[in-house]
Amino acid sequence: MDQPAKRLNRAIDRWRDWTLDEPLARPPKLGALLAEGSGHAIYELTHHDRQPLPIVARIRRQETRSGDDPLGQEWAAWQFASRDGLAPECFYIDDVGVTICRRVSAPAQPVSAEALGTLCGRIHALSGTLPRLDLRREIDSHLAALPLAQKSDWQRAMEVQHLSEALMLLERDTPYFCHNDLTEGNLMLNGDRLVAIDWEYAAMGSRYFDLAIAAGSRPAQEQRDMYRAALTDHVDDTLVRAGQRTASLVTALWQTRFTPTEAPCPEVWETQGAKL
Incomplete structure (x- = not known):
């Protein structure tokens, strides 16, 4: 198992710690890669019958900014923005850059x-x-x-x-x-x-x-x-x-x-x- 998969599965093993609106009855499964960029990748999370959940796993693949605590600063900003409805809700974050958050979608039309x-x-x-x-x-x-x-x-x-x-x-x-x-x-x-x-x-x-x-x-x-x-x-x-x-x-x-x-x-x- 490669390192990203290990990190993702460690977060999934902590599924009972996720602060979801409706707690899961059983552990989810790691699904397909949905998107990736220079610093992060986003994976689908599914039920055991492979039906997608309304949450995703986001993993940090490399640091792309300087600073003493980039992960902590990102988490603080994300929380501030999420509380005002300006960012997806975040339900879990670990110390190696794996985040469980609400699934959102790309706009069908260019943003004005x-x-x-x-x-x-x-x-x-x-x-x-x-x-x-x-x-x-x-x-x-x-x-x-x-x-x-x-x-x-x-x-x-x-x-x-x-x-x-x-x-x-x-x-x-x-x-x-x-x-x-x-x-x-x-x-x-x-x-x-x-x-x-x-x-x-x-x-x-x-x-x-x-x-x-x-x-x-x-x-x-x-x-x-x-x-x-x-x-x-x-x-x-x-x-x-x-x-x-x-x-x-x-x-x-x-x-x-x-x-x-x-x-x-x-x-x-x-x-x-x-x-x-």
Whole structure:
């Protein structure tokens, strides 16, 4: 039996400890792989007759962020969000990264800019407190994992795009509760309600970085609609640009480290950054 299967089955052996609304009468079975990403995989859980349960097992396969206690920070953020209906309910978590949570589904249609912005705004309004997002540490962690020549190329591109100035602006911004990874694959439906999954990057930080990650490559008008839906008081264009520039770098470095076939080279990123 391979290591992930051992970890999953250890969690299943603790089925009586799961805090389900309706406790199970007998242990479930591990079903098929439903989805997987760079850091996690999600497995179906079934009854003994192989009928699916409304819960799934999520296993952490590798750490993709820096920090002293990424699992504990993710769990705290997930609990805060779940209590306000912004994340799937979580019924069990162990110390090796296996989580039992409510099964949710991917939206059948693309999520609108307004709906995404509204979700971001509701996350920013959460009253919980998390550690502060340290973007410089995240960037340094990615750079340290690269070969020296590649690291130097990225550092030169960062200087050209004045990343230090953008980071300074975001660091001076008022911190809010942020998800920091609201990409398309992390948007799900719990019934008819839009929720977010994968809270490992959640932290207190600038809303403008969070929104830039969420906006991704959406058309300019959709991005404006999203920002207006999330920031109902005021949209600061200087912080928008700082968030976009920093988010594009963090995304590019993350891809370079974990999914290199999808990553831009420093020169391409620099050209794209000049348009922001």
